[in-house]
Amino acid sequence: MAETKVLTEFYHLPEYQTLAGYKAKGGYETLPKALKMQPQAIIDEVKASGLRGRGGAGFPTGMKWGFLPKNGEPRYLLCNADEGEPGTFKDRMMMERAPHQLIEGMIISAFAVGSHKGYIYVRGEYVFPIECLNKAIKEAYDAGLLGKNILGSGFDFDLDVYRGAGAYICGEETGMISSLEGLKGQPKLKPPFPAVQGYLRKPTIVNNVETLAAVTYIVKDGAQTYRKHGTEKSAGTKLFSVSGNVAKPGNYEVPLGYPLLDLINKECGGMKPGRKLKAIIPGGSSAPVLTAEECAKANLDYESLAGLGTMLGSGAVIVMDDSQCMVDMLGVLTHFYAHESCGQCTPCREGTGWLNKILHSILEGRGRLQDIDLLVKVADNMKGKTICALSDAAALPVLSFVTKFRDEFEFYVREGRSKVKGTTYAEMHH
């Protein structure tokens, strides 16, 4: 088994960014077929494919579409391209190299769910992907692929790119909706769920870039063909963005269920010369870390990783070798989450800041042994107690790092320096 390029087959071709280049490789051939289908048939096909949301939560896409009310109320299709989780950069590649692939997927999805207006919400820092998308959208409008009466089908769909002002939590679907509405990017209470009351209080579907792009392939080849890849509960292929101490970091498309170490060793060229694998965060920085021993048992699918107490998340695989200080690494993560907490729910607002302060007390040589247990207690009381999952995202790495690498934390507290690097925080960073 090796890389299986379903979505990324033509990403190496520069012309694939353009309408002509995309069409030359069969692009927009699925759209006329989809527009002749019954919308419910498309939803059924997506359900049958077993496609799960590729943004991180892994919720079944067809089921999410099925939650829309059947009353014909106006509804919106939002593409979540915020991609703010540390280590995640898969959607960026798709937007830069295959923007029409996303647009075609969105038109088909909009037709299926009955939406006539869509937005691609992109994180503000993604300047080049935004340029690529805008260019592609203009091409699509000029070619009658967007706007009124698409390809003479009678179906209208308008699409815009929205550049977010930059906050991690705008990648959470209700936070994204708040931001799109012009409000501070803060998640909203659920229920009501966006499918019932979302953007502008209208029914709204929010899907990730990769999810929407996959819809085209499901409609084109059929659910069963898509299901040939992956496992029973995790169907299809998935883009993994691999970063950290590997020889060849980058984006790789493999079928779900692919062994984690095969991804590292076969696709990414293994660890850097002379280094040994120490740990991997398999699904973006919010996922619990796996030790090297656990990595050997891990397959890249939802159920295998859940069995190991972690998650597939967005597919951002962060690899750490034996030179990595886990206390320092956790310090970076807690700082990130303390910075990005929206400030709405108390356990998250205060807890993320508290975790960060404790971690930095330890890193700066002021730690107490009881601080290690305190980290666990604080994280435990943040988990599952807030509106959105940011609190969990901050707590889970803390719990897994402290539990699995406790000796490094205890050494740091006792000695005031890193067990791995042998240096103090100041020496490490200045």
Add this chain to the structure above:
Amino acid sequence: MPKCTINGKEVEVKEGSSIIEAMQVSGDRIAHYCWHPGLSVAGVCRLCVVEIEGNPRVQIACNTMVTEGMKINNTSEKVKDTVKWGLDFHLINHPLDCPICDQAGECGLQDQYMEYGKYDPEMAEAKVKKHKVVDLGPTVVLDSERCILCSRCVRFTEEVSKTNELGLFNRGDRTEIGTHDGMPLDNKYSLNTVDICPVGALTSKDFRFRQRVWYLKDGDSVCNGCSTGCNIKVYYNKEGLFRIKPVYNEQVNGHWMCDSGRNAYKFVNRDARLLKGVARGVEMAPGAAAKNANEVLKNTAGDAIALVLTAQYTLEEYEAIIKTFVEEFKTKKVFFWINNKETFDSFDGLLSRGDKNPNTKGLLKVMEKHGITATWNDLSAGLANGSIKTVVVAGPENQVVFPEYNERLKELSKAQNLIWMQSGKNEALSALTGNVWIIPMKTFVEKDGTFINYSGLEQKIKKVTTVVSEALTLTEAALLLAGKNLAMPMTAPFMPTNQRPDQVELEHRKKNEFVFRRGSL
């Protein structure tokens, strides 16, 4: 009507009730800050957690609806531990300045920590410093460090006043409440944000540092600022009144009241009051002045007497005085002094009405009962042609809402005899000479009675306190004007402030009661 079980008790609640509402019905206590029955659900303080049978995680009670047969518990160790930690999260960056905090004594954080807190705090890190004494606008001051970011005030400006001045700025534990750029918190209902702030973050400029709340008593009344008749609580002690807050009444004002209504305490206090009666230039007790006026009324009975009434007195008082004039003095020349004519019928869509009197309907009802049809033009004509010789006026308690006061005073003082009853001082009135009687009256917090609001709703008021004990109600004045006696002797001279047992001496006014009683250290 779904039935559920809360802590072992079966409760039936209205369809669509949340668990926290159900707990209000069942009488079970539950920690909470951000939930407020008059605002949308924010679900951010995460304190109102409960366990629901069949659900592995604790849930928030404010955003979870009751369903038939639901089994709810908030007394388990899991819930208690979550609440304890929730309170610790609230406190880790909260300053421990309770001794100087204006909210001490009525602080939700203090109260709930006493009940549910974790008495073994583990925060050893430095607290986040935020802005202090932030001037939000003409009425409210913010202390950001004390703010627990419940967002009640923000939601109030979004949902109730619809003025949107407030917002949450910044992220994480640097989040602060503030006003949007260049926009002060300046709306007719701004002080409600202070009422709903569960801690001492938002304080009223008018009230802050003037009294510790535990030195105040309170009593229920009805606001006399306009014809809405908001239900209120009046806070007072022997030094006088200090503030007014709304009391929930679904039929009348919900949870809120306007800022101008809150100022009603100011004209009640002794500094603003008429204390001495006057009869033809001679100072005397109020009762004595009223009795003194009987002579002139007796001599000008009939159509030569006119009674002018403002709509600021109680129904019972109107009954008494109109009856006295119709039956004793044989006149139906009773006139309704309408203030703010141009805006009398206006309404701001929330609570405040253009009719700035608490009892217009009550006055009109009594006038109608006695078949009174006289108009102000009749009065003007009578004064001009000299047929009206004696005018008796029940002037406004709240003079602020009578901008044409001086003009009317000038017109009415054309009468040969002018008998003026009101509670507050007025320079132009005091400057009148000749056949003028001035009779100090009691205010709405010093008497019992009934107000009828704009919608016809009758609301009883009860005496809350006495500020000027010698002052009269309109009922008492009516008896004395008719030459009758009250049970209490009315011949006693005016008692100076410093001889009255229930008044604090002037030089001690600025100090609180505790200091006054125990003396200086």
